[in-house]
């Protein structure tokens with residue numbers, strides 16, 4: 578297989594685009610495409626400040642690398658979850674993010690959940706009533722809250738995450754299976770800002786997981802290979818496997834599933850609902866919008882964990 582641009586040996590063949598490229602041309606092509614998507618979906622401008630949520634994985638570090646190469650003003654945010662039971666997952670991923678930022682002279686903000694709130698994610702999950710085993714729902718809640726908090730406190734215009742096409746197609750598949758209209762309405766490359774919440778964007782949402790792995794490898798980005806130990810057995814992984822089977826039979830199926838959804842939405846598949854934000858109030862403690870009366874779900878979680886800790890000390 579030869580590179581379409583120069584005729585050298587191809588490093589990657591993208592059957593769905595009918596495009597094979599060598600290393601050099603692939604490392605040019607992917608950022609060019611990213612820049613195109615950023616403009617097409619009006620994600621952000623070069624004048625805006627971007628906060629990239631990095632986990633130490635290939636997608637988020639590649640995203641930061643691409644934005645840096647494209648000349649955007651992009652800083653990183655690493656949230657230390659304290660998931661270090663068994664394997665040093667959080668410690669290792671933090672080390673890789675720090676090394677990445679240092680090598681490029683980039684600014685990385687670090688929020689350590691245990692230091693900030695007195696309990697790590699596994700500990701917070703144990704104090705959560707819903708937490709039956711896996712800490713993922715608590716983890717998602719905390720990450721969302723902290724990303725919004727840091728973006729707001731440090732004055733970033735936009736929050737960027739490294740979700741790729743495989744992630745987005747799996748989420749879309751899950752939401753469609755249950756016709757979760759509220760989630761479907763919010764899914765897309767851009768979630769506009771609302772009072773107190775930064776705009777959220779996914780510049781890699783049209784790239785296959787395999788394309789992002791190739792980019793990280795060819796760029797020599799050091800990232801954490803291990804998944805979070807709690808990811809094992811997640812429903813999203815099962816959906817990804819199913820979609821992979823479909824893709825093997827029909828190259829381009831995932832991309833067309835996702836893009837057709839975006840098109841259908843643009844054409845009014847879901848009539849825009851009343852502005853839900855109006856029904857939301859600001860949490861009296863952290864100021865973020867919440868549909869619950871009184872404290873938001875995050876502040877309730879922290880309060881419960883700290884009162885349990887006090888109880889344990891007294892007991």
Ligand code: SF4
Pocket residue numbers: 712713714716717805806807808
């Ligand atoms: Fe958090 Fe790990 Fe669950 Fe992901 S898999 S939501 S990082 S606990």
Ligand code: ZN
Pocket residue numbers: 580581582583584585598599600601602
């Ligand atoms: Zn080439």
Ligand code: ZN
Pocket residue numbers: 860861862863864865872873874875876877
């Ligand atoms: Zn709150």
